[in-house]
Amino acid sequence: MKVTQTIKTFFHKFKQTTVTDDLGPYERTLQQTLEHADGILYKTDAELRQLTDDIKARIQAGEAPDAHMPRLYALVIEAFKRTLHMTPYRVQVMAAIALHERNVVEMQTGEGKTLVAVMTACLNALAGKGVHILTFNDYLAKRDAHWMRPVYTFLGLSVGYIQENMPVAEKRRAYRSDVTYATAKEVGFDYLRSCMAYTPDEVILRDFHYAIVDEADAILIDEARNPLVFAGTMAGLPVDHLQIARYVSGLTPYRDFMLDEYARNVFLTDHGIGKTEAFFAIPNLYDDDHHHLLIAVNLALQARTMLRKDVDYILEDGRIKLVDEFTGRVVEDRKWQNGLQAAVEAKEGLAVASEGSILNAISLQHLMQCYPKVSGMTGTAQHAAEEFAGFYGLGVSIIPPHKPRRRIDYPDKIFTHKAAKVRAIIDEVQRVHQTGRPILIGTLTVKESEELQAEMQRHGIASTVLNARNNESEAAIIAQAGLPGAVTISTNMAGRGTDILLGGTDQHAKDTVVALGGLHIIGTNRHESVRIDQQLKGRAGRQGDPGSSQFIISMEDDLMVKYGLKSLLPEPLRNLRQDGPIGHATIARSIAQAQRIIEGQLYEIRLNLHQYAHFTERQRTILFNRRQDIFVSAESPTREYKLLQHDLLWSYYMNDIAALREGIHWQRMAGKNPLHEFHKSSDAMFRQLMTDLEDKLDNAHTLDVSELQRKRPSSTWTYLVNDNPFKSPFVQLLGNIGYQVDLLAGPLLMILRMLGWGRRK
Incomplete structure (x- = not known):
């Protein structure tokens, strides 16, 4: 089987990747750094600033930063002591050395990656070209920038941070700082916006120089399957979405x-087709004249059956707000495409907004290739080492903890059904809560977190919820989560990068919590990747503190159902139902096996995305290099017309490419390779684009005022792609991974047309 072979190849390559725990190469630089640090202990602040300026001048004169690493790192160490009263550990200095040498540094959670990034950022920022520290979310970008600002300022460096919906002028100032904290997504969207600028004031970013990626596996691996798509509004389909939503609800x-829940597919039956034709008074739903109606009905079915409120999205201020599956946060200005956004709005009885057309797009892999230098940090790098090497050319360097880890990870408690799982979670909370230890409960969705809080209230347990509805209170909630007796329920918002301080800022309270056993983690779901599970566990037992973790899950959880994991169990265990935990070791082994299979399939999705995106990215580079030449030239009235023609034709091309990409899988039916056919077709389309562009530019003197005044929109969304919809029966049981429902419209339409044609014939 193709997928099985892919998985074998994936793990075979993994064994051959560059992973090292040998710190020997860093020892000499470490010793030199510590010697310099001893030599500057008694210098004044002004003298330290002068030493930094001297290094800066020499680097900007052309000297390599590497030669100045020991002296500069020593200055940063002293800056930490004088401003934040922190003394970096030896292992943190070695991590900073490895980070500068283009590695992904693996450090256990709580080992101070934020501090490590500052040392390397300062060294590389002295070139005057800017350093981006890419964080997992906006909260961490703002927190880390404010937290580390005194160190940068002490050394004469400026620091800024980027937030979603920040005014353009503020973003531009932040990007022109020596060090800028931002999410990779926001940088990507700002890059796409800058590529379509018409005046210098609209250029948000300056040229890329160096990126340090925090939580590197989450950003470069997990989120890399979501292309960054910059979109704009256009007229919607000529159908009444509200009427169709009411019809479909019946x-x-x-x-x-x-509904095939595993394959994430839904389709009308023969009875449903006839009922639809009767309701809308049409003779044949599959006639070309009713193409838009057929699509709208399919989308309404998808909105009704596949997208769940408080799971995939929330309602806020009369708007649909999408929830990011990785971070658990609302993503502003993200939409589903191909009419699905309108279908969900109609389902919820909201005013239907206009549809979107693609203006520009880039994958995270190609965004990272815009940086001449990239490195990263995470607590879970080894499992992703093959992709770090293959996609980004990065090795993995494992840094030991400053203190031995004391966290106890208990074996999973696995139940046959959700009700038994919830009872077990309540029992576990009551047992631990009586001791006074703080508890963090990790849930998968907004709905689950709120239902669990309600259940605990019925049992007299007070708790605080952190999810997409109250992300503005995140800092305050996290600050209280380590206090004695605290019970915090959180989605993935608290799963990465979150530092829960035992006892908060009170030393006596910390001593109390440490004596009780530290923070206790309860995981209520296993995730697609074991790395995400490990990150949740990593909120406890940080920097040598005690702590514990316990996953309490059921065979009815989303992961189990979505991928049909029961099919991996022996027949006698598939329909088992009992109130107590399942004692069979086979269950735990099967779940671990399923996670490995899922990780292999997700790797295939990312590889597939890269293969398609790489070809389009080359075309985008060609076109936008030409656009940039026009942008920096001194031509006057036709400066703007030519830029507009580049943007319009590229937008048309991107939408045509999206349509081509959706249906290209059907080339398999003719025995052809979809990727090869995609390359051939898109090459011909791009050549035609360039011909059309030349014709437009030749007529630049005939200015179209209405086009020049055309509003350029700025809404954005992301989506998933996959190259293999025709899975084996075994993989069908595991779920058709890689399809987000908004991509089903094209292939599903073709299936339904064939079904309808057969029925009519």
């Missing part, structure tokens, strides 16, 4: 439509 499952 359809009966398994009679009017069928």
Whole structure:
């Protein structure tokens, strides 16, 4: 089987990747750094600033930063002591050395990666070209920038941070700082916006120089399967989405439509087709004249059956707000594409907004290639080492902890059904809560976190919830999560990068919590990747503190159902139902096996995305290099017309490419290679684009005022792609990984047309 072979190849390559725990190469630089640090102990602040300026001048004169690493790192160490009263550990200095040498540094959670990044950022920022520290979310970008600002300022360096929906002028100032904290997504969207600037004031970014990626596996691996798409508004389909939503809400499952929950697919039955034709008074739903209606009905079915409120999105201020599956946060200005956004709005009875057209796009892999230098940090790098090497050319350097880890990770408690799992979670909370230890409960969705809080309230347990509804209170909630007796329920918002201080800022309270056993983690779901599970566990037992973790899960959890994990169990265990935990070791082994299979399939999705995006990215580079030449030239009235033609034709091309990409899988039916056919078709389309562009530019003297005044929109969304919809029966049981429902419209339409044609014939 193709997927099985892919998984074998994935793990075979993994064994051959560059992973090292040998710190010997860093020892000499470390000793030189510590010697310099001893030599500057008694210098004044002004003298230290002068030493930094001297190094800065020499680097900007052309000397390599590497030669100045020991002296500069010594200055940063002293700056930490004098401003934040922190003394970097030896292992942190070695991590900073490895980071500068283009590695992904693996450090256990709580070992001070934020501090490590500052040392390397300062060294590389002295070139005067800017350093980006890419964080997992906006909260961490703002927190780390403010937290580390005194160190940068002490050394004469400026620091800024980027937030979603920040005014353009503020963003521009932040990007022109020596060090800028931001999420990779926000940098990517700002890059796409800057590529379409018409005046220098609209250029947000300056040229890329160096990126330090925090939580590197999450950003460069997990989120890399979501292309960054910059979109704009256009007229919607000529259908009444609200009427269609009302109609679809009355359809009966398994009679009017069928839902394949594993494959994330839904389609009308013959009965449903006839019912739809009767309701809308049309003779044949599959006639070309009713193409838009057919699509809208399919989308309404998807919105009804596949997208869940308080799981995939929330309602806030009369708007649909999408929830990021990795961070658990609302993503402003993200939309589903191909009419699905309108279908969900209609489902919820909201005003239907206009549809979007693609203006520009880039994958995270290609965004990272814009930086001449990249390195990263995470607590879970080894499992992603093959992709770090293959996609980004990065090795993995394992840094030992400053103190031995004391966290106890208990074996999973696995239940046959959710009700038994919830009872077990309540029992576990009551047991630990009586001791006074703080508890962090990790949930998968907004809905689950709120339902669990309600259940605990019924049992007299006070708790605080952190999810997409109250992310503005994140800092305050996290500050209280380590206090004695605290019970915090959180989505993935608290799963990465979150530093829960035992006892908060009170030393006596910390001593109390440490004596009780530290923070206790309860995981209520296993995730697609074991790395995400490890990150949740990593909120406890930081920097040698005590702590513990316990996953309490069921065979009815989303992961189990979505990927059909029961199919991996022996027949006698598949329909087992009991109130107590399952004692069979086979269950835990099967879950671990499933996670490995899922990781292999997700790797295939990212590889597939890269293969398609790489070809389009080369075309985008060609076109936007030409656009940049026009942008920096001194041409006057036709400066703007030519830029507009580049943007319009590229937008048309991107939408055509999206349509081509959706249907290219069907080339397999003709025995052809979809990727090869995509390359051939898109090459011909791009050549035509360039021909059309030349014709437009030749007519630059005939200015179209209405086009020049055209509003350039700025809404954005992301989506998933996959290259293999025709799975084996075994993989069908595991779920058709890689499809987000908004991409089903094209292939599903073709299936339904064939079904309808057969029925009519």
